[in-house]
Structure formats: structure tokens, C-alpha cells
Amino acid sequence: MDSPSAAGWAERDAAVVWHGFTQMSSYLDEAPVMVERAEGHELIDVDGNRYLDAISSLWVTTLGHRVAELDQAVRDQLDKVAHSTLLGHGNVVVTELAEALAAVVPVDRPHVLFASDGASAVEQALKLAFHLRVNEGEPQRRTFLSFEAGYHGDSIGALSLGGSGFGADLYQPLRFPVLRAPSFADPCSLLAAAELVGEHAHDLTAVVVEPLVQGAAGMLMARPEDFAVLGRACREHDVLLVCDEVATGFGRTGTLFACEQAGVRPDLLCLGKGLTGGYLPMSATVASGRVFDAFLGADPGPRTFLHGHSFGGNALAAAVALRHLELVRDPAVLANVLERSAQLSALLESRLAPFGAVREIRVRGLMTGIELASPGAAARWGRRVCAAAVRRGVLLRPLGDVVVVMPPLTVTAAEIERIVEVVAASLAEVVEG
Numbered sequence: 001m002d003s004p005s006a007a008g009w010a011e012r013d014a015a016v017v018w019h020g021f022t023q024m025s026s027y028l029d030e031a032p033v034m035v036e037r038a039e040g041h042e043l044i045d046v047d048g049n050r051y052l053d054a055i056s057s058l059w060v061t062t063l064g065h066r067v068a069e070l071d072q073a074v075r076d077q078l079d080k081v082a083h084s085t086l087l088g089h090g091n092v093v094v095t096e097l098a099e100a101l102a103a104v105v106p107v108d109r110p111h112v113l114f115a116s117d118g119a120s121a122v123e124q125a126l127k128l129a130f131h132l133r134v135n136e137g138e139p140q141r142r143t144f145l146s147f148e149a150g151y152h153g154d155s156i157g158a159l160s161l162g163g164s165g166f167g168a169d170l171y172q173p174l175r176f177p178v179l180r181a182p183s184f185a186d187p188c189s190l191l192a193a194a195e196l197v198g199e200h201a202h203d204l205t206a207v208v209v210e211p212l213v214q215g216a217a218g219m220l221m222a223r224p225e226d227f228a229v230l231g232r233a234c235r236e237h238d239v240l241l242v243c244d245e246v247a248t249g250f251g252r253t254g255t256l257f258a259c260e261q262a263g264v265r266p267d268l269l270c271l272g273k274g275l276t277g278g279y280l281p282m283s284a285t286v287a288s289g290r291v292f293d294a295f296l297g298a299d300p301g302p303r304t305f306l307h308g309h310s311f312g313g314n315a316l317a318a319a320v321a322l323r324h325l326e327l328v329r330d331p332a333v334l335a336n337v338l339e340r341s342a343q344l345s346a347l348l349e350s351r352l353a354p355f356g357a358v359r360e361i362r363v364r365g366l367m368t369g370i371e372l373a374s375p376g377a378a379a380r381w382g383r384r385v386c387a388a389a390v391r392r393g394v395l396l397r398p399l400g401d402v403v404v405v406m407p408p409l410t411v412t413a414a415e416i417e418r419i420v421e422v423v424a425a426s427l428a429e430v431v432e433g
Helices: 006-016 068-078 092-102 118-135 156-161 168-174 189-200 224-236 258-262 289-293 315-328 331-352 381-391 413-432
Strands: 035-039 042-045 050-053 111-115 143-147 179-181 204-209 240-244 268-271 283-287 358-364 367-372 397-399 402-405
Touching (some): 068 315, 092 315, 118 156, 118 240, 118 268, 143 156, 143 189, 156 168, 179 189, 204 224, 224 240, 283 289, 331 358, 331 367, 367 381, 381 413, 402 413
Parallel strands (some): 143 179, 143 204, 240 268
Antiparallel strands (some): 035 042, 111 283, 268 283, 358 367, 367 402
16 A cells, blocks of 8 residues: 555644644645655655754654664664663663753853753752742742743743743733833843842842744844843842743754853853754753752752653653763864854845845844735735745744754855755745746
8 A cells, every 4th residue: 555645644744743833724725734854954754755843853863874883872772771760760861961961051050950841850950940939038038030932931920921923921820920021022121121130139049041043933142242231230130040042952043052242151051953053852951059058958858859841851752862962062063153154144134135025034043034015914925935935845833934944064165055045935835926
């Protein structure tokens, strides 16, 4: 019997799978790509069509697909153990990964608490910050400061921190109140946040921020020097700084961690997405020594952090994350990010300049948002441009009317040219066709 076509697989998929951030009533109308395999920077569907993965499969496949060294790391670990609990016990490869992370994260005297996804890493940070104040005798300091248009995940705590996008307002009765600074669309956003820290220090426990780039907001950018001002304000007023580097971490902005560009050392650092190079679900909350020490005490006792996940510190994920960290730290990888970023920025400015439909192009490292001057949400320009790009063999994703380009860190010069040409052709089709 012949294998089903892409359309056949899509129908089977729609009958049993509920896709996130997707209206399932129109799922089949959008001609979803049905991936069967991958090679390098390309995804291959069941009909053999190839698509350049210019969004790194939602920002996670930092080095592309089927990376030989990462494949081998998984195979080697399978011959040892796939998983053992980290609740009260250890695992060799998890310890090795934590040691490797501790050597490179911009956190003082770090300890690593593992989880499975970015939202879980943020939830851990929230609970740690809240519990720390109780342990230190300041339970009244329970307010969090976050940013308009921010995004930290879809669990309730993370959703509370985030802005009003992605349907968050629907869940307002479930969200806890936070103090909010303006989004990065305001050039004074971080400076305003620093002022709020001073004004509300008496009841603030922590500031939670995406360093330099608000990714899901449409790649809104902030200046490193302003981020440094916020960091100093937090230190001055003993307000914890929580940096959510789920999206910006592991070389995406041109340095291993975005915090480095501002010389900021957070109390809590949230990592995810690229941690395993896109191979397996894994995230981490890295706590400074100050945070860790606040939980030391009698056993049993109220200082103990009663929190953990069944698959936190999964050995198979740790093995591939450890090898990925070795690969992504190669100076050639970060050098390529900077070179391809400059190339991408220049080409986008050149090729898209003739289009009045382009409001702004925002680039930092290999995080890019092309904001379209759409006539309205009903025009669906962002989605239509991305659909036209898929028909041309390049996988993009819209955030409303912002077209996101976020290729692997190892993207080539030729692939950057291809991405830009496809974006330009797809934009012309939508706004001029």
C-alpha cells in the first residue's frame, strides 16, 4: 500500500491531534507541512518537499537537524540510562551538565534546578523568589515587576507575568497582579522599570525581564546600557533580578547569553528552548549562591524548597545538552551569528526598502522581526506572507503582523540570501498581488 500524501497525513493528524496556538476548525485550510524527516537546516515532508527551517522549529534547533555529534550523544547515553529521578538522588551526566553550565552562566555561585520547558523554569523562579523572602523574614515583599508585551510561557504564573497578548486577558481571573513597566516599544522602558524598582522596593521581591529582546512581542529590542541601569537598581534596592533567557540564550543574540552584553549578573536565570539544541525537552532555573543559601536549614524544615518535576534532570536530555553546549561555545558559531546577522540586516533593509508595507525591521543577532504596516488584523498579512514563503520552500512564522526570521546559528550566507529573497517575493505576492 502506498503511503498517504501530505493531505492524507494532515487529515489523520487533524482527527486526533490538538495543536497549540492553532484554531483547529481551520487547521486543514492552512495546508500544514507534515514533516517526516530532516537534514541539516531543512525539514522534509512526506511528499519529499524540502523547507528551509528559518525559524529553527520555534527557536530551538540552534545548530540544525540531525547534527551528528548530538545524534551520537543520545545513542551513547541510551547505552547507560535514559532517566533516573533527581529527587534526593543524582545522575552522573546531569552533574556534568550542571558543572558545564555553572562554568559559563552569568550567575554568581550558581546552582541548577532542572525542568522540562521554559514556562516551568519561570514558575520555579517565581516560587524561589517568593519563598526566599519568607526564609529571609520579609514575607511582605511579594510583588513582581514585569513588562507590558512580555511573554514568559502559558502556565498560570508565567501568564501572570506576561502581557495581554496571546489571549492572556481571558484568564485574568486566574492571574495574580503584578507591577508593570512599559514594553520595549517604549525607548525608556528599562529606565522606567528602574525607577519603579526604587519607588516600590519595600514590597517588591523581583523583576522578571527578557534581556534585550521581547521575542514573542514581535522582536522588540532594548539597549544593553539601559538593561545595565535596571540591573544596578535591583542591586541597590535588594530586588531580585530574574532574567528569562529561554529565547535569547545559547548564542541567539550574538553572545552565549544576552545578559553578557550589559554586564548583568541575575539572581535567577531561566533557560530552555536551545538548551538541548532542540533534541529533547529540557529547561533550567539557575540560582545564585545568595538564593541557594537562603534555603539551607534543618531537615525537615520550612526552608526546604518543596518543588520538583518527574522528568526534571532527565539523563538523556542532559547528555545531548552537554554535547550541545560544547558545540555552541565554539567561537566559530558565535562569529557566524554576528556575520550572518549583519548580512541579514543589510539584505532586508535593501530588498524590503521599496515596500511601503514594511513598518520596521528589527534585528539582534539571529532574532529578527519584520513588522508589516497591515491595513488591519482581518487582512492577515503576517500569516499570508508566511504561507507564501512556505510555498516557496522557506518555513517562517508570524506573530500577528510581524514576520519572524530566526534561522539556526549555523545558517550559511547562501541560506540568508535565499530567506531574504523568499520574504521579498512573498511580501510582493501578498501586498501587490
